[in-house]
Amino acid sequence: xxxxxxxxxxxxxxxxxxxxxxxxxxxxxxxxxxxxxxxxxxxxxxxxxxxxxxxxxxxxxxxxxxxxxxxxxxxxxxxxxxxxxxxxxxxxxxxxxxxxxxxxxxxxxxxxxx
Amino acid sequence: xxxxxxxxxxxxxxxxxxxxxxxxxxxxxxxxxxxxxxxxxxxxxxxxxxxxxxxxxxxxxxxxxxxxxxxxxxxxxxxxxxxxxxxxxxxxxxxxxxxxxxxxxxxxxxxx
Numbered sequence: 001x002x003x004x005x006x007x008x009x010x011x012x013x014x015x016x017x018x019x020x021x022x023x024x025x026x027x028x029x030x031x032x033x034x035x036x037x038x039x040x041x042x043x044x045x046x047x048x049x050x051x052x053x054x055x056x057x058x059x060x061x062x063x064x065x066x067x068x069x070x071x072x073x074x075x076x077x078x079x080x081x082x083x084x085x086x087x088x089x090x091x092x093x094x095x096x097x098x099x100x101x102x103x104x105x106x107x108x109x110x111x112x113x114x
Numbered sequence: 115x116x117x118x119x120x121x122x123x124x125x126x127x128x129x130x131x132x133x134x135x136x137x138x139x140x141x142x143x144x145x146x147x148x149x150x151x152x153x154x155x156x157x158x159x160x161x162x163x164x165x166x167x168x169x170x171x172x173x174x175x176x177x178x179x180x181x182x183x184x185x186x187x188x189x190x191x192x193x194x195x196x197x198x199x200x201x202x203x204x205x206x207x208x209x210x211x212x213x214x215x216x217x218x219x220x221x222x223x224x225x226x
Contacts (some may be wrong), residue, residue, distance in 0.1 A: 031211065031212065033212060042216060042218055043202065043204075043214075043219075044212050045214060045215070048212055050211055055211035055215045056208055056211050064151075090156060090157065092214075094212065098211070098212070101162075101165050101212070102162050103212060103214065105149075105156045105157040107156045109156070
């Protein structure tokens with residue numbers, strides 16, 4: 001059974017540009033969440049999607065956005081990139097995101113902003 | 115605001131020894147997750163604890179949850195080098211969907 005797949009794995013962007021990251025959840029999983037990991041702030045929740053609707057949102061500026069498609073695949077977008085956006089972006093999926101579901105993480109997308 | 119604190123943050127131990135990592139959280143929850151992360155890698159799910167008194171074991175690792183004390187522990191028995199990694203606990207308090215709040219992580223090094 002394939003795990004959570006994220007693309008691209010590594011990317012370098014310039015300040016002011018925008019980036020789109022993609023995530024394919026485990027087959028049958030309908031909840032997709034995104035997290036940012038940095039050495040300074042640790043792991044922080046960005047947002048969660050279920051059935052194409054954003055169900056929960058973390059404390060990030062509006063430059064960070066996401067969406068989920070009918071096949072449960074998800075994308076997140078960061079516009080007007082800042083140096084501080086350099087991080088590992090992790091996508092996670094679970095059956096329905098409710099209590100007791102194991103939450104599985106993908107390998108992540110390493111974003112460097114220069 | 116939910117706060118999750120782990121201690122210790124750094125742990126260096128010898129093979130064969132036992133030790134415990136502690137995870138304290140500030141808001142009532144009965145959903146506690148433990149993950150392992152190797153350098154440059156993603157998070158690997160270890161345990162999901164869903165009720166007061168829950169105890170789960172896998173190999174040399176055992177996790178428990180005390181919801182009254184808002185405390186979870188990850189106990190390592192007879193450590194081996196392969197257990198060297200960073201361990202995170204995470205708490206979920208959402209009533210609909212999920213939102214994990216992570217601790218800072220405990221960087222474990224097991225020395226031969």
